[in-house]
Amino acid sequence: MFNDVYDVIVVGGGHAGSEAAAAAANMGSKTLLITMNLQNIAQMSCNPAMGGIAKGQIVREIDALGGYSGIVSDTSAIQFKMLNKSKGPAMWSPRVQSDRMRFAEDWRLLLEQTKNLDFYQEMVSGLIVENHKVVGVKTSLGIEVKSKTVVLTNGTFLNGLIHIGDKNFGGGRAGERAATGITEQLENLGFESGRMKTGTPPRVDGRSLDYSKMSEQPGDEHPEKFSYLDSTKPLTKQRSCYMTYTSEKVHDLLREGFERSPMFNGRIKSVGPRYCPSIEDKINRFADKDRHQMFIEPEGWNTVEVYVNGFSTSLPEDIQFKALRSVVGFENVKFFRPGYAIEYDYFPPTQLKHTLETKLVDGLYFAGQINGTTGYEEAASQGLMAGVNASLKVQEKDPFTLQRNEAYIGVLIDDLITKGTEEPYRMFTSRAEYRTLLRQDNADFRLTPKGYELGLASKKRLERMEEKQSKSDAFVQFFKDTSVKPEEINPVLESKKSASVKQQDKMFKLFARPNITINDMRQVQSVEDYVITNNLDTEILEQTEIQVKYSGYIEKEKNNADKLSRLENLKIPADFDYSVLKSMSYEAREKLNAIQPVTVSQASRISGVTPADVSVLLVYLGR
Missing domain, CATH: 1.10.10.1800 (tRNA uridine 5-carboxymethylaminomethyl modification enzyme MnmG/GidA)
Incomplete structure (x- = not known):
C-alpha cells in the first residue's frame, strides 16, 4: 500500500495536524496525514469558537504566514466580535463563534484540494526509529510507512481516560477510542512524559431552553473577519449567544455530587487548565461568589445543539442534569450528552528545539497538546511551525523560527521550550512583552513576507x-x-x-x-x-x-526589541558544558545543561537563571 518514502508523515488530524499537513504539502513535501477517523478532521472537540484574547492574534498570524485556520474561521463563522475594543489596539482580539460541522467540513475540503497530500485512516501505534533518527511509523494493523520526518499531533488521545462521576473509560474524545503504544515507546527512547487533564461541558437541546430569561449577546454591528485575503467576506447576518448565571441553589446541588467527583476523590491526579476551570472547581475555589457566568453558544446555523460555556464538569450525569435544571432558562433542559473530564499523556516541551523537533530523535516533531498546551489556536500555530520545519529539514534548508518580538507564535514556542509547563498552557496578551508590536491588525506586515519566502503565502x-x-x-x-x-x-x-x-x-x-x-x-x-x-x-x-x-509607544518597543535581538544574535556553542562555570549557581547550571539554549537571550529566560548567571556566561563567551 505504501511503497514510497514520504517526506513528512503527520500523525493526528486535529487543529495541529491539519495545519502541519497543509504547511508541509504546500511547501512541496510529499506528505501523509494519518488519523484515526477522517470524518473528524479539525473537529472542535470543545467550544465552537476560534480566537479570543491573544488567541485571535495567533489565528491572524497563522493566516498571514499562509495557514488555513483564518480562512476556515471566516467561512464557518456565525458571529464575529472584536474583544477589548475599549482598550488600546494591542489588546484588541478577534473572535468568531463557529458552525462546528461546517468548520470541520471546510477544513477537510481545503486539505483534499491541497497538492502533495495523501490521507490514511488508522491508528499509529508506534514509530520506526533507527540510530536515533525517525524513519517511519507503524499502524495498529502492522503496516509500516516510511518517512524522512514525522510530526506527532496526538491531542488528548495518548492513553486518554474519560471521567464522568465514578465511571471512567478509555477514550481520546467522546465516542472515540484512545491511542496506545506511542507513549511507552517514547519513554523507552528516553523521553519524559506526564499527565494532564481537560474537560468539557454538557451539550444540550436548544429547543428546551427559555432564551427570554437570559440576556442576549449579539455580534458586532460591523463585523470584521480573520483572513487578510479578499476571498473571505465579513458576515452579513449573525446568530446571537446568550448569558445566564448559576446560583446558590445550583451550587448546593453540585456539592451533593462532590464525593463522587473524580476531581475530589483522587481518581484524577493530573493538572487541569488554570484559566478554564470546571464548575465544581470554581465553586470550591471561589466559595465567596454566589453565582458564575454561563455563556450559551449555538453550535451552528441550523443545528439545535448548544454548548454550555462555563459549565465544564466531570460530576455524575444525574448531578449535572439536576443542577443545570435549576439554572434560569434551563428549567426544562434536555441533554444531548453530559460533560466529562479527560486525562491524557503529554511530553514536557523542554525536550524540544525551537523548531519543535525533539532533541532525542532526529526528524521527530511534536505539536499541540502533546506539548502541554490547551486551545485550538495554540495547537494550530505549533502544527504550522512543525510542518514548516519538517519540510525545510527534508529540503536541507535552514530552519524557520520566530522571535518573541516577531509573533505571539514566537512567544508561545519560546515559553514552552525554555520554561516548560506543568499545567495546560494558554496564551494571553500579558505573556508577550512586545504586545504593542504584535497586534492583530499588523500580523500581515510582520509575517506575510516570511510566509512568501517559505513558499506558503501566495x-x-x-x-x-x-x-x-x-x-x-x-x-x-x-x-x-x-x-x-x-x-x-x-x-x-x-x-x-x-x-x-x-x-x-x-x-x-x-x-x-x-x-x-x-x-x-x-x-x-x-x-x-x-x-x-x-x-x-x-x-x-x-x-x-x-x-x-x-x-x-511603537518606537519605544522597537528599541527594546532591538536590544533583545542583540542577545538573540549571541549564539552558545552546541552541547556547551555549563558545569565548568563554577561561579554560576548550581540550579542555573543544572537547568542550562538540561535545556541547552541556543542563544544567550533564550538562556536568560529560563526559570532559575538569574541576571548574575547570564553575566557569568557572557564573560565566559568573551563578551
Whole structure:
C-alpha cells in the first residue's frame, strides 16, 4: 500500500495536524496525514469558537504566514466580535463563534484540494526509529510507512481516560477510542512524559431552553473577519449567544455530587487548565461568589445543539442534569450528552528545539497538546511551525523560527521550550512583552513576507499586504506633511471637548490627541478628499490611526526589541558544558545543561537563571 518514502508523515488530524499537513504539502513535501477517523478532521472537540484574547492574534498570524485556520474561521463563522475594543489596539482580539460541522467540513475540503497530500485512516501505534533518527511509523494493523520526518499531533488521545462521576473509560474524545503504544515507546527512547487533564461541558437541546430569561449577546454591528485575503467576506447576518448565571441553589446541588467527583476523590491526579476551570472547581475555589457566568453558544446555523460555556464538569450525569435544571432558562433542559473530564499523556516541551523537533530523535516533531498546551489556536500555530520545519529539514534548508518580538507564535514556542509547563498552557496578551508590536491588525506586515519566502503565502497575498502597507504609510506621511487652519479643525476639536488651536498646525499632532478619531479627522475636507481619491478601505484607515496615535509607544518597543535581538544574535556553542562555570549557581547550571539554549537571550529566560548567571556566561563567551 505504501511503497514510497514520504517526506513528512503527520500523525493526528486535529487543529495541529491539519495545519502541519497543509504547511508541509504546500511547501512541496510529499506528505501523509494519518488519523484515526477522517470524518473528524479539525473537529472542535470543545467550544465552537476560534480566537479570543491573544488567541485571535495567533489565528491572524497563522493566516498571514499562509495557514488555513483564518480562512476556515471566516467561512464557518456565525458571529464575529472584536474583544477589548475599549482598550488600546494591542489588546484588541478577534473572535468568531463557529458552525462546528461546517468548520470541520471546510477544513477537510481545503486539505483534499491541497497538492502533495495523501490521507490514511488508522491508528499509529508506534514509530520506526533507527540510530536515533525517525524513519517511519507503524499502524495498529502492522503496516509500516516510511518517512524522512514525522510530526506527532496526538491531542488528548495518548492513553486518554474519560471521567464522568465514578465511571471512567478509555477514550481520546467522546465516542472515540484512545491511542496506545506511542507513549511507552517514547519513554523507552528516553523521553519524559506526564499527565494532564481537560474537560468539557454538557451539550444540550436548544429547543428546551427559555432564551427570554437570559440576556442576549449579539455580534458586532460591523463585523470584521480573520483572513487578510479578499476571498473571505465579513458576515452579513449573525446568530446571537446568550448569558445566564448559576446560583446558590445550583451550587448546593453540585456539592451533593462532590464525593463522587473524580476531581475530589483522587481518581484524577493530573493538572487541569488554570484559566478554564470546571464548575465544581470554581465553586470550591471561589466559595465567596454566589453565582458564575454561563455563556450559551449555538453550535451552528441550523443545528439545535448548544454548548454550555462555563459549565465544564466531570460530576455524575444525574448531578449535572439536576443542577443545570435549576439554572434560569434551563428549567426544562434536555441533554444531548453530559460533560466529562479527560486525562491524557503529554511530553514536557523542554525536550524540544525551537523548531519543535525533539532533541532525542532526529526528524521527530511534536505539536499541540502533546506539548502541554490547551486551545485550538495554540495547537494550530505549533502544527504550522512543525510542518514548516519538517519540510525545510527534508529540503536541507535552514530552519524557520520566530522571535518573541516577531509573533505571539514566537512567544508561545519560546515559553514552552525554555520554561516548560506543568499545567495546560494558554496564551494571553500579558505573556508577550512586545504586545504593542504584535497586534492583530499588523500580523500581515510582520509575517506575510516570511510566509512568501517559505513558499506558503501566495504572491497575491504578498501584493495585497504591500499595497495595504504602502497606502497606510503614505496616509501617515500625509498627516505629517499637511497643515490645517484653525477654522477648519477647531469645530472638530470643540465638538470633542478638545482644546482649540490659534494657529495653523500639522495634522499629525492634532490627530495624535487621544479623543480624536479618524472619523473626526475626515470632517476636514482635505482628509476626506485624500481618502476618496486613494480609495482607502476600513483596514487602511484603522492601520493609519494606530500608527499615528501609538507612534511613540511603537518606537519605544522597537528599541527594546532591538536590544533583545542583540542577545538573540549571541549564539552558545552546541552541547556547551555549563558545569565548568563554577561561579554560576548550581540550579542555573543544572537547568542550562538540561535545556541547552541556543542563544544567550533564550538562556536568560529560563526559570532559575538569574541576571548574575547570564553575566557569568557572557564573560565566559568573551563578551
